Amino acid sequence: MIESKNNLKAWLYLAPALILLGLFTFYPLFNAFFLAFVKDFNSITRSTHGMDGYAFVLFDNFSRVFKSPDFGQAVKNTAVIMLVSVPASIITALVISVALNSIKRFQGFLQTVFFLPYVTNSIAIGMTFAFIFHSDYGLVNMFLGWFGVNPITWVGPGASWEAGMTALLIYTVWGGLAFKILVFLSGLQSIDKQYYDAAKIDATPRGRVFSKITVPLLSPMIAYITITSFIGAAKAYSTIIGMFGASLGPEGNANAFITFVGLIYDALEKGTIGAYSVAASAAIVLFLFTFMFTLINMWVSKKRVHY
Amino acid sequence: MENVNSNNKNYRNKELMAKILVYTFLIGFGLFVILPFYWMVLTSLKSAEAIIAKPPILWLWPNEWELSNFKDAITAVPYFRFMLNTVVVAIFATIGTIITTVLAAFAFARLEFKGRDTLFMFMLATMMIPGEMYVITNYMTISKIPLSGLFVDGGYSLLANQTWGMSIIALTLPFMTSVFYMFFLRQSFKQIPNELYYAAKVDGTTDFKYLLKIMVPIAKPTIITITILNAMGTWNAYIWPRLVANKEIFRLVTNGLRGAAHVDELGRPIFEEQMAATLIVTLPLLIVFLLLKKYIMRGVSRSGIKG
Numbered sequence: 058m059i060e061s062k063n064n065l066k067a068w069l070y071l072a073p074a075l076i077l078l079g080l081f082t083f084y085p086l087f088n089a090f091f092l093a094f095v096k097d098f099n100s101i102t103r104s105t106h107g108m109d110g111y112a113f114v115l116f117d118n119f120s121r122v123f124k125s126p127d128f129g130q131a132v133k134n135t136a137v138i139m140l141v142s143v144p145a146s147i148i149t150a151l152v153i154s155v156a157l158n159s160i161k162r163f164q165g166f167l168q169t170v171f172f173l174p175y176v177t178n179s180i181a182i183g184m185t186f187a188f189i190f191h192s193d194y195g196l197v198n199m200f201l202g203w204f205g206v207n208p209i210t211w212v213g214p215g216a217s218w219e220a221g222m223t224a225l226l227i228y229t230v231w232g233g234l235a236f237k238i239l240v241f242l243s244g245l246q247s248i249d250k251q252y253y254d255a256a257k258i259d260a261t262p263r264g265r266v267f268s269k270i271t272v273p274l275l276s277p278m279i280a281y282i283t284i285t286s287f288i289g290a291a292k293a294y295s296t297i298i299g300m301f302g303a304s305l306g307p308e309g310n311a312n313a314f315i316t317f318v319g320l321i322y323d324a325l326e327k328g329t330i331g332a333y334s335v336a337a338s339a340a341i342v343l344f345l346f347t348f349m350f351t352l353i354n355m356w357v358s359k360k361r362v363h364y
Numbered sequence: 365m366e367n368v369n370s371n372n373k374n375y376r377n378k379e380l381m382a383k384i385l386v387y388t389f390l391i392g393f394g395l396f397v398i399l400p401f402y403w404m405v406l407t408s409l410k411s412a413e414a415i416i417a418k419p420p421i422l423w424l425w426p427n428e429w430e431l432s433n434f435k436d437a438i439t440a441v442p443y444f445r446f447m448l449n450t451v452v453v454a455i456f457a458t459i460g461t462i463i464t465t466v467l468a469a470f471a472f473a474r475l476e477f478k479g480r481d482t483l484f485m486f487m488l489a490t491m492m493i494p495g496e497m498y499v500i501t502n503y504m505t506i507s508k509i510p511l512s513g514l515f516v517d518g519g520y521s522l523l524a525n526q527t528w529g530m531s532i533i534a535l536t537l538p539f540m541t542s543v544f545y546m547f548f549l550r551q552s553f554k555q556i557p558n559e560l561y562y563a564a565k566v567d568g569t570t571d572f573k574y575l576l577k578i579m580v581p582i583a584k585p586t587i588i589t590i591t592i593l594n595a596m597g598t599w600n601a602y603i604w605p606r607l608v609a610n611k612e613i614f615r616l617v618t619n620g621l622r623g624a625a626h627v628d629e630l631g632r633p634i635f636e637e638q639m640a641a642t643l644i645v646t647l648p649l650l651i652v653f654l655l656l657k658k659y660i661m662r663g664v665s666r667s668g669i670k671g
Contacts, residue, residue, distance in 0.1 A: 085501035
């Protein structure tokens, strides 16, 4: 009797959250899988085009994702962002954190400075970076000019893919540092000082202390950051809008920097017949991809991570 | 004796060198982090002539500041109106989120009921799913809420003939709860000793009163952190408002930045005006951060939201 009363009460407390989650999280999840298999989905009639109900297909919507004209470009851009920006920002953040942890004076101040990129708007800062990389009035070309390098068109009309991607990657690394430094530093501060004292007595060189003490003891944080960063980079989108605008590319070369998530929103905003199914299929592929990363990372860190 | 002395001196010299290196490195990277902010502020204060100066002007005295850029920016795009929309959306979404997550977290932390752990695991699992998977269906839901047969025939659209109130509902409704914050609050609630609960029970306090008078005040730091993170999320929201705010004046601050505004008659960007706009959008966030640094950094290091 008491238990069933308790049961009812618990569900009452849960009800507001569950209703909202049901409508905006659980149902959309189910519906994404449903849409991915509907033939010619018409977003206005909410049925298969020209029919009252639904007709189903097996892989058509998925193959439309793979065959879409921007698919290759999107995969290439997303892969480059993941493979370059993630390791670069993790290593940079790690070195900065170790350096920060070794000092006393100005530590708090510098920590605040390094955290600033986190609290900014990725579109606003993307636009600022675009101007820093401006071919005529930008800081980067001025700096390169001191070394006799001719002005490079980084993000403006006529920018090459390599130049635009370089600028985008620098911005991405800049934006990714804050969170990583915060996590690494709090990890470093929780490492027992005894290890370092022992190393000091043995006069162990700094490099060895770093690779044999710091990195192994920090490995849970490194593993966690690696997973979240890869997933975050796989979903890159607003950084590109910030830097290149809603056309996702320099003027005259729209979609040059489209990412996988860009494909999803492109389809969703088109809203043509079947477009929602393409968006849903692309979202499912993205989910499977990020999920695979989570699994691989969990497996690798089980083997390597030192707790 | 002499030998020991010189060794000691050598060691101290080495330490000093290392210190200088570490500080140089940190200050160098600190400047890299601050540079975009500086460039944003500087550019927003430049006159049209100063913008195109070559090499770029790196410093402006106050008498050279062109404050009219800010006036131009808010004339081109109604940022203050967007800020009002953003603040209203942030308030409603945050109040909703706090109510639903506090109630649900209480049930998960304090009450015993059938299927509690299974349900909780199931909810946590949804955190691995990329938001892009929800957006498609949520957009469909908002554009045609399936109330067919209940109140309106064929469904009610929050997008057609949109009023301000409707836009606020469309912008907030899917964000009135959060699995992550539920998890975050549950952790805080679980740290409250059981004895407090039993003592309150003996005194005849109801569960709801106990939650409101004891648990919520104790978990106040967590609730403050949730409020700030939620408000920051709304401030940076770009994609959802672009999809569902159907009239220009209903949009949120970030949407104004990468619209068609801030360009001259030929469609070329007016950089000083653009940067004034990005500063208008960035500044409130930075002020909030500097005032509430402790809560934000604590919350972020425990959350890992934002890719």
